[in-house]
Amino acid sequence: MSSRHRLLSLLVENHPGVLNKVSSMIRRRGMNITSLSVGETDDETVSRMTVAVDVGRAQADQAVKQLYKLIEVIKVADITEDPIVDRELVLAKVAAQRGDRSELLQIVEIFKAKIADVSPEAMVLEMSGPEDEVETFLELIRPFGIKEVARSGTVAMAKGRDLRIGVKQQRRSQPDLEAADEQRRSVGVLVGD
Amino acid sequence: MTQTTTPIATGANGRAPGSIGEGQVLTGAEILLESLRREGVDTIFGYPGGANLWLYRYLPDFPDIKHVLARHEQGATHMADGYARANRGRAGVVWATSGPGALNCVTGIATAQYDSVPLVVITGQVATVAVGSDAFQESDVIGVTMPIVKHSYLLQRTEDIARTVREAFHIATTGRPGVVLIDFPKDLQNGKAPFHWPEGPIKLRSYNPTTRGNPVQIRKAAELIDKAQRPVILAGRGVLISRAEDELLRLSQKAGVPVGWTLLGTGTYPVGTDLSLHMVGFMGAGYTNKAVLGCDLLVMVGMRADDRVTTKLDSFAPQVENIVHIDIDPAEIGKNVRPTVPIVGDAKQVLGEIEKLIAPARHDAWITQIDRWKEEHPLRYRKHTGVLQPQDVLVEMFKRADSQDIVVADVGQNQIWAALWWDFRTSGLFLNSGGAGTMGFSFPASIGARLSRPDKRVWCVVGEGGFVMTMQELATAVEQNADVKVVILNNYFLGMVRQFQDDYYEGVRSAVDLHVGPDFVKLADAFGMPGWRTDDVREVPRILDQMEKHQGPCIAEFIIDPEANVRPIVPLGAGLPDFVEEMIEEGF
Numbered sequence: 001m002s003s004r005h006r007l008l009s010l011l012v013e014n015h016p017g018v019l020n021k022v023s024s025m026i027r028r029r030g031m032n033i034t035s036l037s038v039g040e041t042d043d044e045t046v047s048r049m050t051v052a053v054d055v056g057r058a059q060a061d062q063a064v065k066q067l068y069k070l071i072e073v074i075k076v077a078d079i080t081e082d083p084i085v086d087r088e089l090v091l092a093k094v095a096a097q098r099g100d101r102s103e104l105l106q107i108v109e110i111f112k113a114k115i116a117d118v119s120p121e122a123m124v125l126e127m128s129g130p131e132d133e134v135e136t137f138l139e140l141i142r143p144f145g146i147k148e149v150a151r152s153g154t155v156a157m158a159k160g161r162d163l164r165i166g167v168k169q170q171r172r173s174q175p176d177l178e179a180a181d182e183q184r185r186s187v188g189v190l191v192g193d
Numbered sequence: 194m195t196q197t198t199t200p201i202a203t204g205a206n207g208r209a210p211g212s213i214g215e216g217q218v219l220t221g222a223e224i225l226l227e228s229l230r231r232e233g234v235d236t237i238f239g240y241p242g243g244a245n246l247w248l249y250r251y252l253p254d255f256p257d258i259k260h261v262l263a264r265h266e267q268g269a270t271h272m273a274d275g276y277a278r279a280n281r282g283r284a285g286v287v288w289a290t291s292g293p294g295a296l297n298c299v300t301g302i303a304t305a306q307y308d309s310v311p312l313v314v315i316t317g318q319v320a321t322v323a324v325g326s327d328a329f330q331e332s333d334v335i336g337v338t339m340p341i342v343k344h345s346y347l348l349q350r351t352e353d354i355a356r357t358v359r360e361a362f363h364i365a366t367t368g369r370p371g372v373v374l375i376d377f378p379k380d381l382q383n384g385k386a387p388f389h390w391p392e393g394p395i396k397l398r399s400y401n402p403t404t405r406g407n408p409v410q411i412r413k414a415a416e417l418i419d420k421a422q423r424p425v426i427l428a429g430r431g432v433l434i435s436r437a438e439d440e441l442l443r444l445s446q447k448a449g450v451p452v453g454w455t456l457l458g459t460g461t462y463p464v465g466t467d468l469s470l471h472m473v474g475f476m477g478a479g480y481t482n483k484a485v486l487g488c489d490l491l492v493m494v495g496m497r498a499d500d501r502v503t504t505k506l507d508s509f510a511p512q513v514e515n516i517v518h519i520d521i522d523p524a525e526i527g528k529n530v531r532p533t534v535p536i537v538g539d540a541k542q543v544l545g546e547i548e549k550l551i552a553p554a555r556h557d558a559w560i561t562q563i564d565r566w567k568e569e570h571p572l573r574y575r576k577h578t579g580v581l582q583p584q585d586v587l588v589e590m591f592k593r594a595d596s597q598d599i600v601v602a603d604v605g606q607n608q609i610w611a612a613l614w615w616d617f618r619t620s621g622l623f624l625n626s627g628g629a630g631t632m633g634f635s636f637p638a639s640i641g642a643r644l645s646r647p648d649k650r651v652w653c654v655v656g657e658g659g660f661v662m663t664m665q666e667l668a669t670a671v672e673q674n675a676d677v678k679v680v681i682l683n684n685y686f687l688g689m690v691r692q693f694q695d696d697y698y699e700g701v702r703s704a705v706d707l708h709v710g711p712d713f714v715k716l717a718d719a720f721g722m723p724g725w726r727t728d729d730v731r732e733v734p735r736i737l738d739q740m741e742k743h744q745g746p747c748i749a750e751f752i753i754d755p756e757a758n759v760r761p762i763v764p765l766g767a768g769l770p771d772f773v774e775e776m777i778e779e780g781f
Contacts (some may be wrong), residue, residue, distance in 0.1 A: 022340060028340055065524035066524050069522070071399055072399055
């Protein structure tokens with residue numbers, strides 16, 4: 001993630017129209033969504049959204065508070081500075097000529113990508129990883145001639161604290177972070193617990 | 194198949210309170226009405242049309258629910274808004290048909306939502322099978338209103354109606370109050386289902402507003418108040434919403450803290466005591482702004498610190514060492530002004546807790562300083578000019594109104610004059626559209642306020658421009674015999690716009706001349722109510738006396754100085770210290 005991007009993780013009611021409410025709240029506050037992914041969680045009544053927004057920290061704090069006001073948003077957190085696991089899936093159709101293919105396969109090997117489909121004219125490659133790895137991968141296969149790209153958007157999860165219903169946010173150990181947490185908690189930034 | 198359920202009523206017997214049993218099969222319209230009744234609704238403001246006729250079919254079966262037929266859905270929505278603001282607890286209820294009916298509610302919805310007024314809006318919708326087909330009078334009212342409601346529901350099953358109504362009232366009236374919209378397709382209104390009322394408290398996992406302030410933060414705030422030499426409290430509408438006037442007064446008196454207020458906080462604190470400041474901000478009293486600029490601790494409670502309060506943001510209390518911000522909505526804290534001690538919670542609870550912790554104190558030097566500012570920067574206007582001034586009227590009006598009365602103002606100069614010459618010696622109710630600034634709000638809102646509180650007299654202060662925007666509700670006022678005393682301040686201009694054009698838009702007066710308008714005395718007569726007109730300051734007391742005596746709606750048109758301006762004012766783009774005052778030549 002570039003420094004201007006903030007990554008928000010939300011748990012929301014799995015109702016029609018919730019995606020619209022979340023995205024329009026972000027739009028209304030003049031922020032641009034650079035990536036967004038939605039899917040059901042282990043609880044089918046709850047969806048998780050991962051939203052990357054092109055704003056600084058203060059604006060993201062405000063976005064978190066505004067999003068939490070939506071009745072159907074159960075939890076929301078800015079996880080940008082948390083230790084996280086983030087992944088994006090990309091499918092790339094490459095016009096690999098017969099002679100190019102071995103070199104392409106080396107790149108596939110390096111990135112632990114897969115060949116999802118092969119036809120005489122093209123190959124569809126499948127790769128997943130953090131956003132910057134996906135970018136590098138696309139950069140390296142670009143010279144072979146990309147015909148089409150489909151990206152999933154980032155999904156992410158904090159390694160430590162849980163964003164789960166009924167689970168208190170876990171305190172981090174460093175005292176300064178804890179103080180910041182206290183401050184932010186009191187203004188509702190770490191909201192939902 | 195055996196008959197196990199009660200047959201549908203035909204309307205002959207009605208649906209008396211307590212007559213509907215658990216599990217009884219009813220139409221969706223009846224379920225809605227019974228649910229409204231169980232939520233304590235006694236008045237619905239509305240307008241019929243194709244997609245809510247089943248609601249009107251069953252309405253007469255619920256004789257304990259009064260329906261007020263407005264003459265426009267916007268008027269109905271403002272009435273429900275005025276009802277809720279005056280009631281101070283219950284949500285206002287408005288319903289309308291689909292399409293144009295629902296869309297006409299939009300301005301009223303935004304007006305209520307911006308000022309945190311609890312409202313439940315029920316819009317008819319085309320039948321579920323027709324939704325999304327661009328049917329006659331179909332509009333996506335959920336989509337249209339999404340950014341201006343607290344929450345909305347599209348009903349999809351008759352079985353869901355009772356629970357949805359229960360949730361809607363819960364959401365509208367708790368936390369930071371707001372508007373909840375229920376879109377109600379017409380086939381569900383006539384569909385049938387057993388009535389099940391969800392008893393017990395409503396629990397929503399995704400909605401748990403914080404009402405109790407964090408004790409650590411409350412202690413910090415109390416310590417700052419104890420330590421402060423030059424403290425100031427600013428009170429907003431949140432104090433009114435949580436009925437925290439007594440807590441505010443006690444805290445202020447115990448710790449010797451002067452109190453000012455926002456436009457919507459007018460009425461939260463008495464005028465005229467040693468600790469009374471006045472309205473703050475863009476068009477606030479000079480001495481209030483001086484106090485905010487000179488204080489060492491600013492306690493903001495139940496307010497948003499929007500641009501009409503702060504003016505240029507970095508000019509707002511830049512020297513203040515400490516700011517305590519108390520609000521029930523965490524999203525308002527730190528949005529504009531960064532507080533030292535943020536407290537999320539209900540104003541009544543938080544102020545009460547702080548008051549217990551603080552030590553009694555006096556700040557004589559600070560109060561002396563404020564008294565000096567009150568002398569140097571008083572609220573004043575040009576008297577004895579030979580031309581009737583708006584303040585001449587308002588001063589006389591406030592002499593007759595007591596703090597049990599409700600004063601409703603419209604938007605523009607009339608609103609600010611009414612706020613600045615607000616003169617209640619105890620807390621009182623001043624209702625106006627502060628956030629949205631909706632012209633035409635005051636008159637329908639006054640009708641709603643009066644119907645909500647028939648024990649109170651209602652004064653409606655309005656310009657001729659705003660009054661004309663919603664004057665179709667004269668019919669409603671007469672029909673309901675709503676005792677609203679309409680004080681029209683007529684300067685034959687869109688006054689505030691004219692003032693802005695004079696001062697900030699190169700003096701070009703454009704599209705502000707309202708010389709062509711109704712004769713308001715004849716207009717009153719046309720609707721069967723008394724009316725008076727004068728441009729003579731000596732006539733004002735006589736007319737106001739008659740208005741005071743009259744039972745029922747009446748109108749007085751006061752022809753005021755067309756060149757009268759709102760002062761003080763912070764010029765557009767300037768900061769709080771740069772307020773401009775009324776220049777008054779020596780000798781007056």
